[in-house]
Amino acid sequence: MESSDSKRFFSMELLGWYRKARRDLPWRRSRDPYHIWVSEIMLQQTRVDTVIPYFNRFVDRFPSIERLAEAPEEDVLKHWEGLGYYSRARNLQAAAREVAEQYGGVVPSGKKEVSGLKGVGPYTAGAILSIAYNQPEPAVDGNVMRVLSRYFCLEDDIARPSTRIGMEGLAQELIPEGEAADFNQALMELGALICTPKSPSCTECPVTDMCLARLQGRERELPVKTKAKKAKPVYRFAALVEGTGPHAGKVLVRQRSETGLLARMWELPHIEVSDADAWEDSSMGKQRLETALADDGVRIQAKEQIIGEAQHIFTHLIWNIRVLPAVAAEEYVADRTAYEWVGPEQFENYAWPNVFRKLLTEYFIRAMNS
């Protein structure tokens, strides 16, 4: 069998399958390039089911590029809360401002222009150009690499950038004339619904008859991907500083730095200790917390008692956090803008990483019941 026949079969069968099997997703209800763009950013490393409610809230609150461009950055971040990879939100708004100023508020349809937008890489550029503008550009993500690896029995390591480059060439060849939008989505839809990572549903697959991996019984061995290394545990103490007087019923929180991990999100003030042994010593935690906050101009008195514990898991890091109670000293000042008092009424106005949302919610509920 000629390879070109195999390719034609793949493209035609896949497209036919997609016309019937495509899911009704919010961003498929129009070809509004802005909606396509927002959805593609949200879908980076994030499942469809997770994205749907975020997408609906986001386009409801920011219905146009202009409205997104003019919104307060805090507001954008708030609508991203819980979705992860927060630089996506910051980059999306920066890019929206660029589109508003440079391109008259219209998502550009040129490859160079789209690729130049912040947060838009090779995959997202291809997705926007093909889905919104039906241009024959490949959009190669994890789904596509898995599908192509299996169908063509390709053993290249998909963790390597060079493999993605090669797949882009192949994926572009496969696009039927004038069908870029549906075909690219069909490829990803197959990867998401049928050609899944662990146990592909080959009996329901429209291209199973010519899938080389399937014919060799090797579909579960592909794609080849080198492993990432294990996440490293770190240990931290957080202070739950209860306010008094004008701050009664409130808790002291602070905003994280402009860049890096969880940029600009809010947290309980906390410090990192050297290892698991140090984490067992809450009297040291108390001392370290008081000293560290004093360095920030915040005078507090902590206790050794542990009133909360939580874990936050990142790809590369695991935070283990123990919470110690504290009160602000008489001469508490802290004119640092990073620190604020927050009560249950203001809680939802701040963007929290899940771990601090959990700890604070627990605290406020306990406080309310006592």
Next chain:
DNA sequence: AACGCGGGGAG
């Protein structure tokens, strides 16, 4: 090329 960056669902 390697690493940092979140959170959640599936097996």
Next chain:
DNA sequence: CTCCCAGCGTT
């Protein structure tokens, strides 16, 4: 537990 998801930016 592990894997991995409609990846990108930085170094």
